[in-house]
Amino acid sequence: MRPLLTILLLAMAFPAMAAIYKYTDANGNTAYSNQPPDGVVAQPVELPPLNSVETQAPTAPPDEARTGEQPRSTYEVLELTNLPTSEALRANNGTFTVNVLIKPRLQGPHLFRLLLDDQPYGQPGNVPTLQLVNIDRGTHSLAVQVISGENVVQQSPTVTFTVQRVHKP
Structure with missing residues (x-):
């Protein structure tokens, strides 16, 4: 089970580099692999695009001495x-x-x-x-x-x- 989870995580982390295939193994279990196994019918798995959020650098508060403005209050x-x-x-x-x-x-x-x-x-x-x-x-x-x-x-x-x-x- 752990190798399967590792493969899935790697496949999700690098979707452009690898494809995922779904098939049924000899014991009737559903299995996933990055290569279709020989002699077994395997279906490619379409993964949705990954969500991503761009990190933004925190904005520095204005320098009170430089701008002459009071810093923004934490409480209204x-x-x-x-x-x-x-x-x-x-x-x-x-x-x-x-x-x-x-x-x-x-x-x-x-x-x-x-x-x-x-x-x-x-x-x-x-x-x-x-x-x-x-x-x-x-x-x-x-x-x-x-x-x-x-x-x-x-x-x-x-x-x-x-x-x-x-x-x-």
Whole structure:
């Protein structure tokens, strides 16, 4: 069986170089060969043309410094939601959650990382609901980054908000 498979594979790989013949052997089994056997009626096998796909070299992204253009974003939408921007956020213990709106969905190796006042906050993760804990009262800035390892893939616009919480002396 293995020589037959090898012959078929070779015949498909080199259709211009060899023909394939189908016949019935002495035991009544259907067999294939690249040469018609002596004394046996063999039918030539017509093979359809092979499918082929031309490989294309990947296109290099434009050099930002050379073209002056920003690189194309991986995500069409990346923004923080669930944050009031015109009024104070009431969080008596300084704990609240924000949501990340992202389209298309977060891709395989990418993670979310929050930036609170331009500094990484918490551990990166892949869940679009992020919790902030014990945030001081006052005005803060918040953004979310999509990262791959230590590399920033994309960053959301920065949102400025104010936390209002009970002050305990």
